[in-house]
Amino acid sequence: MSGSFAVEVKDVNKTFKVYHDKGHMLKERVIHWKRNKYEKKVVLENISFCIQKGEAVGLIGKNGCGKSTTLKLLTGIMYPDSGSIRLNGRVSSLLELGAGFHPDLSGRENIYINASIFGLSRKEIDQRAGDIIRFSELSDFIDNPVRTYSSGMYMKLAFSIAINVDADILLVDEILAVGDVNFQAKCLNKMKEIKGMGTTIIIVSHSMEQIESICDRSIWLQNGRIAADGLSKTVDDQYLSYMNQVRRESVEEQISEMEKSQQIEQNLDENTKEWSGDGNVRFGSRELSIKNVRCLNSKGEPVNTLDFGEKFSIQFDVEKRKPAGRVWFGLTIIRNDGAVCYGTNTIADDLAQFCISEAGAVCMAFDQVQLMPGGYYIDVCIGRNFNEFIDYWQSAKTIEIFGKRKDIGIVKMEHHWIVEA
Secondary structure (H helix, E strand, C coil), X not given: CCCCEEEEEEEEEEEEEEXXXXXXXXXXXXXXXXXXXXXXXXXXXXXXXXXXXXXXXXXXCCCCCCHHHXXXXXXXXXXXXXXXXXXXXXXXXXXXXXXXCCCCCEHHHHHHHHHHHCCCCHHHHHHHHHHHHHHHCCCCCCCCEHHHCCHHHHHHHHHHHHCCCCCCEEEEECHHHCCCHHHHHHHHHHHHHHHHCCCEEEEECCCHHHHHHHCCEEEEEEXXXXXXXXXXXXXXXXXXXXXXXXXXXXXXXXXXXXXXXXXHHHHHHHHHCCCCCCCCCEECCCCEEEEEEEEECCCCCECCEEECCCCEEEEEEEEECCCCCEEEEEEEEEECCCCEEEEEECCCCCCCCEECCCEEEEEEEECCCCECCEEEEEEEEEEECCCEEEEEEEEEEEEEEECCCCCCCCECCCCCCCCCC
């Protein structure tokens, strides 16, 4: 192992046995021995990476990809089936909240127990105990049994011990997701501080902001393998793009299934000549009927998801049932929490009213999606005069907008800054 490396992982493999119907008692296992069937689940497959001293690395990936298993292998809690792991220096870890704490002992007593596990002598713990208690903000509770602590208090004490043992390598697994906002910020600042002192940090987190604020490098694990390894910003963007695509496919499928079910109900309604729902979903005098509401992306393809900034259009067909005279068309976009984002109609846009002979089609085109990422419902309608609806269809179309945005709100407003300093 090179002297410049703090961690060296080479060709590591790890599998777990997953039992289908495992007996918990010896008698059950003997009598029903055929039930003890299992399959091997590959958690890590041929993983290799090296981390230099003083480097901060983020392990990212969706749940079940092997991130936490990798940290447990590094700490020696688990052992690989094959391959080698070598660490150079004292290791401090925060893998499970309050792991190693004795519930009936006080916070102060647990400081001494945990710090000794990390390799500190009694004298060294005496010197650091005050700093640990001050950082944990638990001075009023430090002599109480830790079983009386909240999960946030557990985290504060565990983190305070781990960062005050002068470790060469610090391993952190989602621990910063617990605790109040002020303490999370305090922890992040402390980690940046110890990173500046040369401590090697390996952190597992689903927060890309946390990863990028601490780490120079990210390793993306996918199905037990390394999908990408490089600069945090680059790898994190690749991972987020992948997860967006996975979610888009799931959303497309969910909306498609929902709309198929709605279409079956609509077809039944057409046969019985009755409106569906409770009267609040669709209403009107019904001389004309809206059909086949669809969203088209910038390529003209029917979709249920859009990218922020993409060109799109909402289209629907119109079927004539009875003469309706001159009519107008309208559309309203509503966020899934009920906030009305935008609504208009052909009268508001100064267009003449229309006559439908036998059938027609309506298209409302948008140069780009200005709505912030999230889920939206679209109401479409046909009206006559100013307040008479022929067909008003609430939530006729569901769409979801994707995009990585740092601004907030419902809609992006075009702007520019002028700063005089």
